[in-house]
Structure formats: structure tokens, C-alpha cells
Amino acid sequence: MGLDWTEAKQRQPRASAILARTIEKDRLAHAYLFEGSRGTGKMAIAELMAQVFLCRQRTGIEPCNECADCKRVTSGNHPDVHVIEAQGAVIKVDQIRGLKKEFSMRGMESGKKVYLVKDADRMNASAGNSLLKFLEEPDGEALAILTTTRPQGMLKTILSRVQVMSFQPLSPDVFVKSLVEHGVKEQDALLLSRMTANLDEALALTEEDWIAEARKKVIQLLDDLVTRPGYSLISLQDDWVPFFKEKPDVQLGIDLLILWYRDLLRLKVDQPEELVYVDQEDRLWKQAVNLTEERLANHLQAVVDTKRRIDANTSPQLAMEQMLIRLQEG
Numbered sequence: 605m606g607l608d609w610t611e612a613k614q615r616q617p618r619a620s621a622i623l624a625r626t627i628e629k630d631r632l633a634h635a636y637l638f639e640g641s642r643g644t645g646k647m648a649i650a651e652l653m654a655q656v657f658l659c660r661q662r663t664g665i666e667p668c669n670e671c672a673d674c675k676r677v678t679s680g681n682h683p684d685v686h687v688i689e690a691q692g693a694v695i696k697v698d699q700i701r702g703l704k705k706e707f708s709m710r711g712m713e714s715g716k717k718v719y720l721v722k723d724a725d726r727m728n729a730s731a732g733n734s735l736l737k738f739l740e741e742p743d744g745e746a747l748a749i750l751t752t753t754r755p756q757g758m759l760k761t762i763l764s765r766v767q768v769m770s771f772q773p774l775s776p777d778v779f780v781k782s783l784v785e786h787g788v789k790e791q792d793a794l795l796l797s798r799m800t801a802n803l804d805e806a807l808a809l810t811e812e813d814w815i816a817e818a819r820k821k822v823i824q825l826l827d828d829l830v831t832r833p834g835y836s837l838i839s840l841q842d843d844w845v846p847f848f849k850e851k852p853d854v855q856l857g858i859d860l861l862i863l864w865y866r867d868l869l870r871l872k873v874d875q876p877e878e879l880v881y882v883d884q885e886d887r888l889w890k891q892a893v894n895l896t897e898e899r900l901a902n903h904l905q906a907v908v909d910t911k912r913r914i915d916a917n918t919s920p921q922l923a924m925e926q927m928l929i930r931l932q933e934g
């Protein structure tokens with residue numbers, strides 16, 4: 605089953621409210637462009653729109669979810685819903701021509717039709733121009749929904765013929781919920797929600813349990829730093845460096861360290877309910893009581909500086925070693 609408007613509004617309050625109101629007033633545009641980063645619900649809401657448009661038992665703004673039309677839309681095999689997506693890097697003109705042919709031949713079912721063009725910025729110029737002709741001859745019985753993460757890559761002529769709806773990054777709460785629905789543990793989902801607002805990126809970080817392992821490495825390094833500081837450089841060498849190998853990994857590792865120090869600051873200002881390392885409250889408290897706010901701020905600064913130095917091409921290992929030394933001193 606797909607989304608309903610209540611769920612859609614949780615994900616995309618603004619765009620969903622506008623769309624729901626237009627449906628209520630029966631004033632749907634014939635073409636929309638949903639623009640926003642990955643994982644913001646563009647396709648899910650496009651599917652809901654297709655259901656709304658094709659459902660024959662709709663009362664109000666919600667599709668019935670029970671009729672053949674609704675079921676076929678959510679299972680992805682409605683004969684009057686056509687999805688165009690890039691084959692390889694581009695959407696080719698033949699794909700758009702195929703779509704036109706499809707529509708001229710059809711005439712079955714409800715007489716209504718929906719076309720969804722995913723990553724519409726990937727249309728090459730001829731595909732774009734071909735689609736444009738389609739959009740220029742609006743047919744009251746057709747609904748077009750284009751999606752893109754790069755509206756700046758769209759032909760201006762197309763932009764001027766579609767209603768653009770901006771999809772915002774999900775709120776952290778909704779993002780965490782959505783990750784948990786994808787099978788991510790809550791403790792990992794919380795961390796991920798602070799590292800990226802992009803669902804695909806977040807899910808990629810859960811592959812092979814990467815995030816869970818990374819989390820352990822971070823906790824271990826900081827534990828060593830506190831309980832056996834003389835060992836922390838060895839711990840860095842033996843455990844951290846082999847795990848956070850490439851520069852992007854190193855930067856993610858440092859992000860995780862920063863989140864830890866922010867948690868310590870949260871305890872200092874008495875906001876334990878805001879913790880990101882939710883299951884580490886005891887360990888965090890033990891570290892927080894031994895640090896003044898000033899030292900804590902210095903530590904956080906040391907970590908942030910390290911990230912910047914690595915960005916500026918200092919060797920990650922060297923920068924990390926110097927960071928550990930600073931953390932022991934300050």
C-alpha cells in the first residue's frame with residue numbers, strides 16, 4: 605500500500621498541503637515537476653497522485669486503496685501509468701516517442717493516463733523537445749509528473765510548462781522513522797540522521813553494517829583516550845586507521861567523533877533527551893563529569909579543526925595523531 609495524505613504531509617508538509625488543496629478544489633495542473641534531493645518522497649507522492657487521479661471510488665482527497673486502479677498503481681503495473689527512466693545515463697528521444705505512441709494507441713480502462721518521468725534532467729535535448737510538444741498539447745485526461753534532483757539541469761522551456769513543487773529534506777524525526785522502516789536499528793538511524801539528509805546515502809552507510817562498526821570504533825577510541833590515554837595512538841593505528849581507510853570514510857569517522865562531543869555538551873547543559881548516542885548515556889556521563897565546559901569546547905574544536913585540515917589535504921593519519929595529542933593535553 606502506498607502513502608496517504610497524512611503520511612505525505614509528515615514527509616513533505618508544504619508540497620503535500622498545496623497538492624492536497626488543489627485536489628480538493630479539483631484544480632490539478634496537467635504537469636508537475638517534483639524537485640528535491642533523493643529520499644525526500646518524490647516518487648511516493650507521485651504514486652499517490654497517480655492513485656488519486658485514477659481511482660474511481662475516491663471520496664475526498666484520499667484514494668480508496670481498494671479498487672483495481674489503486675492496487676495496480678501501488679503494485680507498479682497499471683496499464684495507464686507509464687514510467688520513463690534513464691537507460692544508462694540519459695533518457696533518449698525514442699523513450700519519449702514510445703510514450704507518445706502508447707498514448708495514441710490506448711483508449712482502454714478509464715481513458716485517463718499518467719506519465720512519470722524519473723530524473724527528468726537526464727533527458728537529452730531531443731528527448732526534452734519531444735516531451736515539450738507533449739506538454740504543449742495539454743490533455744485534460746493526462747497527468748504528467750517529472751522528478752529531478754537537479755532542476756538547474758532542466759530545459760527552461762520545460763520548466764515554464766510545469767508546476768514546480770520543491771521537496772525539502774526530511775525532518776530528522778521523519779528521517780529516522782523512515783530509516784527504521786528500512787530495517788536500520790534506531791541507534792544507527794539517529795546517527796545517520798545527523799550525518800546526511802539523503803536516504804540513499806544513509807542506507808548506503810548501513811551496508812555490511814558499516815555504520816554499526818564505525819560507531820564501535822568511535823566509542824572505542826574515545827574510551828581509550830579517557831581510560832588509557834597512552835594506548836590511544838596504538839588504538840588509532842591498529843583499529844581506526846584500517847577501518848577508516850579512504851578520505852571520505854575518515855571524514856565520516858570524524859563526523860561521528862563530533863557527534864560524540866556534541867552529546868557531551870548536551871549533558872553539560874542538561875539535555876539528555878537530545879542525545880544522539882542514545883544507548884551510551886552512562887559512558888557519556890562518566891566522561892562529561894570529568895570535563896569542564898571549557899575543556900569540552902576545546903576538544904570539540906580540536907576535532908573540527910582536524911576535519912578541516914584533512915579537507916585541506918593534511919594526511920589523515922597525521923592529522924588524527926595530532927588530534928589525539930591535543931585531546932590528551934587540553
Ligand SMILES: [Zn+2]
Binds near residue numbers: 659669674
Ligand atoms: Zn481506488
